[in-house]
Amino acid sequence: MKIVTRFWISLIFSLPMLLEMLLMPLTGWMLPGGQWTMLILTTVVMVISARPFIQSAVASFKKHHSNMDTLVAIGTATAYFFSIYAMFNHQAVFFESAAFVITFVLLGQVFEEKMRHNASNAIEKLVDLQAKEAEVIRNGQVIRVPITEVVKGDLLRVKPGQKIAVDGVITDGNSTIDESMVTGESMPVEKKAGDHVIGSTINSTGTFTFEAEKVGNDTMLAQIVDLVKKAQNSHAPIQNLTDKVSDVFVPVVLIIAIATFLIWYVFLGAALGQALIFAVSVVVIACPCALGLATPTALMVGTGRGAKMGILIKNGEVLEEVNDIQTVVFDKTGTITVGKPKVTDVIGDQAKIIGLAAGLETSSEHPLATAILDQAQALEINVPQVTNFKALEGRGVEAVVNGQRAFVGNQRLLTDSEINSQLKAEITRLQNEAKTVVFVGLGNEIIGLIAIQDTPKTTSKEAIAALKARGLKTVMLTGDNQHVAQAIADQVGIDEVIADVLPSDKAAHVAELKAHGKVAFVGDGINDAPALTAADVGIAMGSGTDIAIESGGIILVKNDLRDVDLALALSKKTFNRIRLNLFWAFVYNVLGIPVATGVFYTFGLILSPEFAGLAMALSSLSVVTSSVLLNKAKLSSKIVRA
Amino acid sequence: MVKMIVLIVGLLLIGFIIWWFFGKHKIDTTTAAVQHNQQTINIEVKGGYSPERVVLKKGVPAVLNFNRKDSSSCLDRVVFPDFGINQELPQNQPQTVKIDTSKPGTYQWACGMDMFHGELIIK
Numbered sequence: 001m002k003i004v005t006r007f008w009i010s011l012i013f014s015l016p017m018l019l020e021m022l023l024m025p026l027t028g029w030m031l032p033g034g035q036w037t038m039l040i041l042t043t044v045v046m047v048i049s050a051r052p053f054i055q056s057a058v059a060s061f062k063k064h065h066s067n068m069d070t071l072v073a074i075g076t077a078t079a080y081f082f083s084i085y086a087m088f089n090h091q092a093v094f095f096e097s098a099a100f101v102i103t104f105v106l107l108g109q110v111f112e113e114k115m116r117h118n119a120s121n122a123i124e125k126l127v128d129l130q131a132k133e134a135e136v137i138r139n140g141q142v143i144r145v146p147i148t149e150v151v152k153g154d155l156l157r158v159k160p161g162q163k164i165a166v167d168g169v170i171t172d173g174n175s176t177i178d179e180s181m182v183t184g185e186s187m188p189v190e191k192k193a194g195d196h197v198i199g200s201t202i203n204s205t206g207t208f209t210f211e212a213e214k215v216g217n218d219t220m221l222a223q224i225v226d227l228v229k230k231a232q233n234s235h236a237p238i239q240n241l242t243d244k245v246s247d248v249f250v251p252v253v254l255i256i257a258i259a260t261f262l263i264w265y266v267f268l269g270a271a272l273g274q275a276l277i278f279a280v281s282v283v284v285i286a287c288p289c290a291l292g293l294a295t296p297t298a299l300m301v302g303t304g305r306g307a308k309m310g311i312l313i314k315n316g317e318v319l320e321e322v323n324d325i326q327t328v329v330f331d332k333t334g335t336i337t338v339g340k341p342k343v344t345d346v347i348g349d350q351a352k353i354i355g356l357a358a359g360l361e362t363s364s365e366h367p368l369a370t371a372i373l374d375q376a377q378a379l380e381i382n383v384p385q386v387t388n389f390k391a392l393e394g395r396g397v398e399a400v401v402n403g404q405r406a407f408v409g410n411q412r413l414l415t416d417s418e419i420n421s422q423l424k425a426e427i428t429r430l431q432n433e434a435k436t437v438v439f440v441g442l443g444n445e446i447i448g449l450i451a452i453q454d455t456p457k458t459t460s461k462e463a464i465a466a467l468k469a470r471g472l473k474t475v476m477l478t479g480d481n482q483h484v485a486q487a488i489a490d491q492v493g494i495d496e497v498i499a500d501v502l503p504s505d506k507a508a509h510v511a512e513l514k515a516h517g518k519v520a521f522v523g524d525g526i527n528d529a530p531a532l533t534a535a536d537v538g539i540a541m542g543s544g545t546d547i548a549i550e551s552g553g554i555i556l557v558k559n560d561l562r563d564v565d566l567a568l569a570l571s572k573k574t575f576n577r578i579r580l581n582l583f584w585a586f587v588y589n590v591l592g593i594p595v596a597t598g599v600f601y602t603f604g605l606i607l608s609p610e611f612a613g614l615a616m617a618l619s620s621l622s623v624v625t626s627s628v629l630l631n632k633a634k635l636s637s638k639i640v641r642a
Numbered sequence: 643m644v645k646m647i648v649l650i651v652g653l654l655l656i657g658f659i660i661w662w663f664f665g666k667h668k669i670d671t672t673t674a675a676v677q678h679n680q681q682t683i684n685i686e687v688k689g690g691y692s693p694e695r696v697v698l699k700k701g702v703p704a705v706l707n708f709n710r711k712d713s714s715s716c717l718d719r720v721v722f723p724d725f726g727i728n729q730e731l732p733q734n735q736p737q738t739v740k741i742d743t744s745k746p747g748t749y750q751w752a753c754g755m756d757m758f759h760g761e762l763i764i765k
Contacts, residue, residue, distance in 0.1 A: 003715060056714035059689025060758075064667045067689075067757045069714050109715050230726035242756070251663040255656050262652040266645045292755035296721075 001052070003113060007106035010049035013041045014103045017096040035087050035095075042095040046080055050102045066250035074254070075283035076101050079609060082276050092273050094609070101284050101613035108617025112293070115624040123232065126225050126307060129181050129200040134165030137209065154212040158203045166199040166215045173208030177201050182221060183557045184310030220557075227312050227555070231303040236316025238578060239295045253286040253593070260597040277609060281596035285612035286589060290619040294581030297627035302574030305631050310557035311567045318553035319578075321537045322571035326517030328467055328564070329510055331531070332478035332485065333367075334524045335541060336464075336492055336561065337454040341367050343375040344435055347426050348448025351381050353440050357450060358383045360397050360408045368438060371452050396439070407441045414439070419446040434487025436480070460492045463561035466637060468493065470568065477501055477509055477531070507534040522564055539564055569637040577630050581623045588619045669761075673697040674704060681705075687720070687731060688712045691751075691760040698764045700746045709736040719754030722762070728754075 016031055017038060023029040031037050050073070057073035060066060079098040086093045135142050137155040147165050150156065155171065158164055164177070174192040179185055179201040188204055191197060197210055199219040216222065257279040264275035299316050306313050313319060330336050346353055358376035361369035362383070376383055386399040386406070396409015407413065417439075426449055430437050435451040464474055475496045478485045485499040498509055507530035513519045514536065521528070521535035532538030532552050540552030541559055554571070556563040592615060594600070596607045607615075672693035674681035681702050686692050687710040698704045708720055710731040720739065721728050731737050741762065749762040 001713070052713035056689055056712050056716070059712060061662075061689070063670075063690040063692070063694070064663055064665075065690045065758060066663060067714070067716050069716065113715060226726060229728070233721050233723050233726055233728045235723045239756070248664070251659050254659050258652050258656050258659075262649055266649045266652075292757055296754070296756065 001048075003106060003109050006049040006052070007103070007110050010045045010099065010103045010106055013044045014096070014099040017041060017099060021096060035093055038093065038095040039084065039087065042080060042083075042099045045099045045102050046076065049106060050076055050098075053102075053105075066254075068250075070250050071253060071283050071286060072101070072105055075280045075609065078276060078283070079280050082273065086273060091271075094273070094277065097277070097280065097609040100610035104610070104613035104617045108620050111621050112624050115297075115621070115628050123225060123229055123304070126221065126228065129221060131163035131165045131200060135159075135162075148216075150212055150215050152212055152215055155209055156212060157207065157209050158197075159207050160203060160205055162203050164197050164199055164201050164203055164210070166212045167219045168197055168199075168210040168213045170195050170197060170208050170210045173206055175206030175208050176204050178204055182224070182310070184308065184563075185558050185560070224307060224312060224557070227314065228303055228307045231313055231315050232300045233296075234299065234315035234317070236295050236299060236578065237320055238582065239316070242291050242295065242582065245291060249286070249291075253283060256286075256593065256597065257282040264598060278596065278598045278606075280609045281607045281612045282593060284609050285592040285596045285607065285616055290585035290588060290623045291582070293620060293623050293627075294585050295578050297624050298574055298577045298581055298630060301627050301630040302570065302577070306567070306570050309563070309566065309570070311563055311570060312555040312557065313567070313571060313574075314553050314555070318537060319571045319575045321518065321553070322520070322568055323575050324518045325472065325520045325537060325568070327473045327475060327513055327519045329475045329477055329513060329519055329521045329531075329535065330494070330561075331506075331521075331523035331528050332476055332480060332488060333454060335522055336460045336476065336494075337456050337488065339454065339524075341371040341436070341452045341454040343371050343450055344453045345430060345451035346448065347423065347430075347451075348440070350379070353448035353450060354379065355381045355383055356401060356406055356442070357408045357438065357440050359386045359401060360389075360399055360406060362386075363389075364397070367454075368436065368452050372438070372450060401442075404442055407439075409439055411437070411439070413441065413446070416444075417441050417446050418444055423449060431481075431483040432487065434484050434491065436484055454488075456488060456492050457561060459560055459562050463565060464493045466562065466565040467568070468495070470565070475513065477506055479503060504530075506531040510534045520564075520568075522561070539567065565637050566635060569635040573633055573635055574630060577626060577633075581626055584626075585619065585623055588615070669695050671695040671697065674699065676702050679703065682707065684709065684736075685760070686711060687717050689714075690758050694759075695761045695763065698741065698743050698762065700743055700764050702743060704741045704743050706739045706741060707736050708739060710734070716755055716757055717753045720751055721754060721756075722749065722751045724749045 020029065020031045053069045054073040054077065056069040060070065076098040079094055083093040083095045131147055133144050134147055134150050135157045136145050136150060137157060142157055150166055156165055156168065170191055170193050172193055176188040177191050177197060178188050179198055182198050182201055200221045260282050261275050261279035264270040264278055265272060303313050333339050354372065354376050357372045358381065361372050384401050386401050389397065389399040391397050392407065392409060395412040396407060398405060398407035423446060427437055430449065430451040435453045438450040438452060439446050440448045440450060467474055473496070474494045475498060476485060476489050476494045477498050479501055480499060482497070482499040485497045489497045501509055506528065510519055510521050510531045511534050518536040520537040520539055521531050522539045522541065523532055524541050532540055537554060538552040539554045539556065541556045554567050556567065595605060596612055598606055670693040672683055674683050674697065676699055679702060681698055681704045683696050684707045687708055689712055696706065708729070708731050710717055710733050713733055717731065719728060719730055725742060727739055729737055729739050743764050746764045751760045751762060752758060
């Protein structure tokens, strides 16, 4: 039988007794048939509504276990059977206590079931995002196939308004795409040939063709779903306490209840019925449900809400760590900055300098080389042929152009080349502007300078300010030189700069910072994996479809630094909610049990079994409600989202 | 006199509770038999799990069939935190849970409220 049905039956058969309880003191109205009617009503409740509690209690008792059903069953059965005994011996009965307790406990369970369902549906929503069908181009024909039949390498066509089926790269066409459901980014994103598209996002304006790269369980959505599932069911260390408590809780409560009975009846000389009432109240109020629900429900709602915003929190452990973070360390390139350096100034003859540099850097994959080649292309500069190409270890490259030695490289070239004083002054000026200077030379003389800069993301300054407002220390870790690093740091408001760090030393620097308190490291997750792992909390920023799930404790799907603050705010909120839930659950038991035992009897404060039942139902309900409300709770962050 | 008897019975009851719940008792353990490169264990959910400890062989695909016979809402979900599994268990409808046996170790499972526990050993 469903819990709801059991609840209604129990409510209907309890109502007459409730009516009598309320009306008798006022009007003297009594239930027709008196105790016999009560016996019949309560027997119906016990047999139909309470039987499953008793069955479950017996089954777990046989396995040397106990649970809340044990308490409910023992409490109500004691009240019921004692009342029958009392009825025939002309003593006070309390049938209504048994019936009311069952009603309230079931009421609590009905609501709790609803709320628990609400708390866990974030995952279902994510899975529902998945496209069901795709239009695949096979043998020149566009055919509709179920999504499971799409394989890697397939070409897929997407029309306006359609869902993109899987992850891939656009081969033809362009469009704007609404990625909000996966990344949380509310603005549609422009995409053209060569750009990555994410499965389950919605194409809005144009038609395009793309090649499937990741299908099935490899798609970004599938990975997010997997991650959120694991996070929602993970164990938070704070739960260890409740685990220990729940193992011993029920037997201990039973012992307290028996002791309560013995003390009242044997030592204080209370009537048998009165002593039993105290014992039953103890048993009923002590259900540890609220304790067990406190952590998992909050974890579920918190991580689910994060997933909607493009913030993936890996597990409950991370939530706890975030709470003590004192320092946030950032990688520079690609995290604080855009990660795509651009040529900003050319000192000397622009066409000649850029052309020469582009010729020398043609085959290089260094980001600075890419910037120079892009510039040459943009300005349509003729790139001369080069021969005798040679790398100058740690300094740059050289080659022969038009029969003359030419070279491009960094500051270290200055030691064996000539440079005029005018250029020297320019170098200092450019470096103070946070620009990386590339030297271009012919023969033995430096003839020009190219200034390249990786600009901070427009959102970085706001993001850093928000973290500082939280009282966190911000540090930037970079392989770049001190000049450039400091200039970027000044632009975005970073507290401390650690420059000239080799990639392999990043983790060591993070470990060093950990000596002064807990450290979070924010990086792009691909080449920062060691540092992400070394930090107390690794925050990996995603870009495109490559989310580095393994390395970070928190994964930001969007490449937006402001999400760091939101992630911290959400983690703190969730963890605080867990603590709040646990606090109330404990306080409720710690206060409720002594009151129920009758310790405060002399002050006139006692707890009847029916109120104990109501209180118990309310406590579970309030814990679950408080978790569900986490979905609506305001995040205390300075970041304002459009 | 009656009170003395009540007191003695009460104290005996307390002693029994301590022995019954806190004493050492044998745990119901089942080791899976491998058939056709597949191992299956049926777990009855009634006032807890029987068997309560399950031993699986590493690397062989495994399924656990949970059948909830208990109407208590305490047991209406089974959660394997390490595997990201949170399976609803409708009463009297056996539910299959697939276990990834690639990593040996000892894992816990629990009911939705973390009150009942079971142990999964992969070796």
